[in-house]
Amino acid sequence: MSDSQNQSLYAAREPVFPRRVKGKFRTLKWWIMAVTLGIYYLTPWIRWDRGPSMPDQAVLVDLADRRFFFFMIEIWPHEFYFVAGLLIMAGLGLFLFTSAAGRVWCGYACPQTVWTDLFILVERWVEGDRNARIRLHRQAWNAEKIRKRALKWAIWLLIGLATGGAWVFYFTDAPTLLNNLIHGTAHPVAYISMAILTFTTFFFGGFAREQICIYACPWPRIQAAMMDEDTITIGYRSWRGEPRGKQNVEGNGDCIDCMACVNVCPMGIDIRNGQQMACITCGLCIDACDSMMDKIGKPRGLVAYMALTDEARERAGLPDKPVWQHILRPRTILYTVLWSGIGVALIVALFIRKDIEMNVTPVRSPLYVTLADGSIRDAYDLRLRNKHSEDRWFMISATSPESTFVLQLEGTNDLKVKVPANETLEQRLFLIAPRDSAAAKAERTPVRLWIEDQGTAEQPKTDRVSKDTTFAGTGKPD
Amino acid sequence: MCAKKVTTKSEDVGTTGHQWDGIEELNNPLPRWWVWIFYLTVIWGLGYTVFYPAWPLISHATQGIYGPSERKAVDDDIAAWDAKNAEVKAKLVAADVNAIPADATLKDYAANAGKAVFNTYCVQCHMREGQGNPAKGYPTLSDNDWLFGGTMDAIVATVSHGVRNTTDADARNVGLYMPAWAENAAPGPMADAASAKLTADQIGQLVNYVLKISGQSADEAKAAAGMQLFADNCVACHGDGGQGNRDMGAPNLTDAIWLYGGSEAQLTATIANGRGGVMPAWSGRLSEGDIRSVATYVHALGGGE
Numbered sequence: 001m002s003d004s005q006n007q008s009l010y011a012a013r014e015p016v017f018p019r020r021v022k023g024k025f026r027t028l029k030w031w032i033m034a035v036t037l038g039i040y041y042l043t044p045w046i047r048w049d050r051g052p053s054m055p056d057q058a059v060l061v062d063l064a065d066r067r068f069f070f071f072m073i074e075i076w077p078h079e080f081y082f083v084a085g086l087l088i089m090a091g092l093g094l095f096l097f098t099s100a101a102g103r104v105w106c107g108y109a110c111p112q113t114v115w116t117d118l119f120i121l122v123e124r125w126v127e128g129d130r131n132a133r134i135r136l137h138r139q140a141w142n143a144e145k146i147r148k149r150a151l152k153w154a155i156w157l158l159i160g161l162a163t164g165g166a167w168v169f170y171f172t173d174a175p176t177l178l179n180n181l182i183h184g185t186a187h188p189v190a191y192i193s194m195a196i197l198t199f200t201t202f203f204f205g206g207f208a209r210e211q212i213c214i215y216a217c218p219w220p221r222i223q224a225a226m227m228d229e230d231t232i233t234i235g236y237r238s239w240r241g242e243p244r245g246k247q248n249v250e251g252n253g254d255c256i257d258c259m260a261c262v263n264v265c266p267m268g269i270d271i272r273n274g275q276q277m278a279c280i281t282c283g284l285c286i287d288a289c290d291s292m293m294d295k296i297g298k299p300r301g302l303v304a305y306m307a308l309t310d311e312a313r314e315r316a317g318l319p320d321k322p323v324w325q326h327i328l329r330p331r332t333i334l335y336t337v338l339w340s341g342i343g344v345a346l347i348v349a350l351f352i353r354k355d356i357e358m359n360v361t362p363v364r365s366p367l368y369v370t371l372a373d374g375s376i377r378d379a380y381d382l383r384l385r386n387k388h389s390e391d392r393w394f395m396i397s398a399t400s401p402e403s404t405f406v407l408q409l410e411g412t413n414d415l416k417v418k419v420p421a422n423e424t425l426e427q428r429l430f431l432i433a434p435r436d437s438a439a440a441k442a443e444r445t446p447v448r449l450w451i452e453d454q455g456t457a458e459q460p461k462t463d464r465v466s467k468d469t470t471f472a473g474t475g476k477p478d
Numbered sequence: 479m480c481a482k483k484v485t486t487k488s489e490d491v492g493t494t495g496h497q498w499d500g501i502e503e504l505n506n507p508l509p510r511w512w513v514w515i516f517y518l519t520v521i522w523g524l525g526y527t528v529f530y531p532a533w534p535l536i537s538h539a540t541q542g543i544y545g546p547s548e549r550k551a552v553d554d555d556i557a558a559w560d561a562k563n564a565e566v567k568a569k570l571v572a573a574d575v576n577a578i579p580a581d582a583t584l585k586d587y588a589a590n591a592g593k594a595v596f597n598t599y600c601v602q603c604h605m606r607e608g609q610g611n612p613a614k615g616y617p618t619l620s621d622n623d624w625l626f627g628g629t630m631d632a633i634v635a636t637v638s639h640g641v642r643n644t645t646d647a648d649a650r651n652v653g654l655y656m657p658a659w660a661e662n663a664a665p666g667p668m669a670d671a672a673s674a675k676l677t678a679d680q681i682g683q684l685v686n687y688v689l690k691i692s693g694q695s696a697d698e699a700k701a702a703a704g705m706q707l708f709a710d711n712c713v714a715c716h717g718d719g720g721q722g723n724r725d726m727g728a729p730n731l732t733d734a735i736w737l738y739g740g741s742e743a744q745l746t747a748t749i750a751n752g753r754g755g756v757m758p759a760w761s762g763r764l765s766e767g768d769i770r771s772v773a774t775y776v777h778a779l780g781g782g783e
Binding site: 207208211365366371372374377379430435 | 507780
């Protein structure tokens with residue numbers, strides 16, 4: 001039987017009013033916020049010259065033409081494995097950082113943290129610090145409260161609008177879109193995307209805040225599997241702090257129970273309760289506690305970055321393990337090897353990929369066609385890709401160690417086709433094995449198809465690419 | 479203080495009663511706004527059933543005041559594409575039939591549209607990619623041998639009027655058959671078409687002659703005897719050397735392609751009992767544009783002339 005029969009279905013959120021704090025981790029967070037927001041807002045405006053008829057935006061997800069541009073790199077849809085590889089690297093990187101240094105992603109770089117931080121900054125600027133905000137929260141609605149709330153929400157909305165605005169610039173030419181947005185002539189999808197992102201930013205950063213981390217995000221759950229007792233995380237030295245209480249009372253620990261660490265916490269938790277799911281390891285409680293320890297003349301580090309093993313060693317009177325011993329462990333080394341292995345593979349793949357490509361799909365229904373003179377004809381559907389920014393002629397040929405074939409391209413008497421700039425062309429190829437030739441009689445003959453780029457007049461480059469396939473014959477050797 | 483400690487003790491919230499390996503699940507309540515969202519989705523769901531077809535009634539279901547219909551959406555889609563393609567379709571119908579494969583725009587449209595037409599109406603007999611069905615005598619359309627010609631206009635004519643059907647006066651080979659030459663052949667138009675009755679031995683000689691001219695191994699003595707029989711009975715349609723005659727849909731007997739199979743047994747059956755394949759006329763069922771499209775597709779399968 002459940003013992004929760006008479007319990008309410010929901011609980012009201014306990015509002016969190018983080019106090020302002022100064023210290024090295026707060027400074028680091030300001031810098032990271034400036035850099036990450038800067039990257040997010042400014043990247044679409046970087047220009048990159050790719051020549052005529054190509055977009056000149058450095059980072060562009062061109063959904064309409066199915067291209068992804070990233071500075072000098074251009075990704076086609078069939079090269080999506082680059083994106084998959086980057087996502088795997090992002091995942092492994094997250095594993096690596098979490099197993100070495102806990103939830104640094106959550107505490108410093110996660111957009112939810114960064115935007116919430118920004119929103120709290122605005123809130124503090126409009127409504128004052130913690131005590132003023134609590135007062136405002138509790139007081140009845142009057143002119144002052146309405147004015148402050150309206151101003152705060154207006155600024156939040158503007159930030160949300162800028163966030164959504166920056167997002168849509170990644171998908172089309174930014175200056176053109178800005179012009180269209182201002183004149184009301186942009187595509188409805190742009191407005192809808194901006195509206196959705198404005199709302200989510202406003203709601204997630206302004207109201208949902210720590211609830212996103214606690215209830216909505218899967219990562220706090222996964223992190224438990226990524227962290228172990230050697231992981232550097234934020235801890236409270238209870239052996240030093242407890243029993244907490246008044247300063248200078250005999251028998252009391254260093255913790256004077258000033259609640260500074262709790263009051264600055266954006267998650268509304270008490271780090272002295274130990275490791276907990278809601279802790280995003282942002283380090284603000286360290287700054288708060290350190291400044292308090294400075295004031296009462298006690299050593300810093302009552303709340304500090306430490307590993308669980310260190311806690312045990314300190315209790316036993318042993319010195320901490322050096323930081324590198326926490327970071328350089330088989331687990332983190334394995335993650336690093338995997339991460340860099342995929343990274344190297346992606347870079348190699350990036351450099352060896354060709355500007356022309358071919359996919360071959362043998363037509364297998366029917367396997368072969370007997371022609372009037374008794375020769376055997378197979379059909380192949382070729383997908384020819386020209387990644388150059390001008391039209392190119394591809395010469396098609398076939399080689400086989402065991403047989404010779406007559407080639408024929410559907411719709412033309414030539415053995416070359418013009419592939420338009422930056423496009424994929426579908427072309428059917430026929431291979432004909434003469435009557436009684438080895439390939440005609442064999443069930444299967446390996447054959448290699450080649451495309452040779454004829455280049456341009458100024459640049460008669462001849463890139464060659466091949467694909468192996470098979471020629472299906474009658475399989476009747478007589 | 480506002481920032482109270484988060485309560486996660488079992489005595490505060492109780493457990494769900496679920497237990498596994500001694501691990502119990504705390505029954506922490508949801509944040510209030512989550513519950514609101516839950517109720518909102520319920521309201522949304524009810525609203526959905528008002529706006530969209532939902533509640534089953536005895537003979538039908540409520541149609542929803544918004545009145546959406548997937549059938550109508552498909553019809554609208556088709557109409558929109560038809561409107562988009564109207565121009566190129568008009569050009570296709572107006573164009574010189576034999577010039578279609580050389581016109582990139584027309585060919586691109588017609589070959590794609592024709593593939594859909596083929597896979598809807600033709601594939602049942604002629605099979606995928608026009609590979610044909612020799613067991614039933616449905617011709618292969620992707621080889622380079624044609625009974626009635628493989629130019630665009632010949633294909634369009636065959637598709638439009640069909641072969642030996644009773645519905646189209648312009649059908650090819652109306653009343654023309656491969657006669658049934660055996661003396662004991664079943665009575666009927668094919669037996670009536672035979673100008674002579676041949677014995678089993680004579681048919682065997684004829685079969686060996688055909689095997690010989692098509693480059694297969696044959697009994698030389700029988701083949702020599704069959705030569706005269708061929709000259710007497712077959713050349714009228716199949717020609718002096720057996721090269722066939724497209725005006726009568728008489729197949730070329732010297733090439734490697736057989737409509738009903740080229741083995742001794744299959745040839746014997748064909749000569750003895752006759753053949754008379756039928757193809758329906760499509761001019762009444764398909765538009766001129768569709769017929770031209772499917773002809774373009776077939777023309778591009780590999781044997782177009």
